[in-house]
Amino acid sequence: MKPIPAFVVHCAELLAPAGSVRTARMFSGWGLYLDEVFVAIVIGEVLYLKADGQSRPQFEAAGGHRFQYTRQGKTQDTGFWTVPAEAMDSPALMQPWARLAVQAALRSRAGSRRR
Template identity: 35%
Template sequence: MDREFLIDLFADFGPVAIRKMFSGYGISADGINFALSLRAGLFFRADEMTIPDYEAEGSKPFQYSTRAKTVLVNSYWELPARLFDDSAELAQWARAALAAAQRAKVKKRPKAKKAVKKPANQPAKKVAKPAKAAKKVGKKSPARERATRRA
């Protein structure tokens, strides 16, 4: 799928940002990536609330193969083919995918770091130890010198 086709496809949904990603495009709205357009097809973000809809349509989750195994990405599901002809319903599915991506973003937010207090009686900085003297290059050890003389 080319960029122009994707822009037309999402016309009923609203403005989307389409950026090159892997072998295709990443599709985002409001700065949140919610769809992937790859050689294998168009995949929407899904979660426990939307996966049953994809299963009911007979869709499969995104997967790719490495040399060692096949990886199943359960957070992106293939868009049902019938939706390519129904832009209004595709827009509904896209809104659901964006909502799933927003829910996933909320779950991933890092917890606030707690401030670590230093005890008052310890120094703020550690004193660095002096570096060890380097070995002299080119000089053989006495044992090596004796071994080479005998040979």
């Protein structure tokens, strides 16, 4: 089994004050869970946090970028956004973003259960 990349460990440490962090290999990156709620993906050396219609404006206002990928020649948008650069240097500065991601993930989970 390959070791967890240093950047993924760094991201987990940034999120740790918000809850119990678990990492999981996925596709071409990593998934991060807080208290078993899927809140983030790491692709290469970029952390993307879960956002939704309610929290997306905050990510946009902070200069965040949406994770996109190409599938069958078409660009696909996701609900994952980058955080401000300073949040990548400090667990304290990451916490508001982590809370937004958890809230978005819980809203998404609740919405899918209602269907």
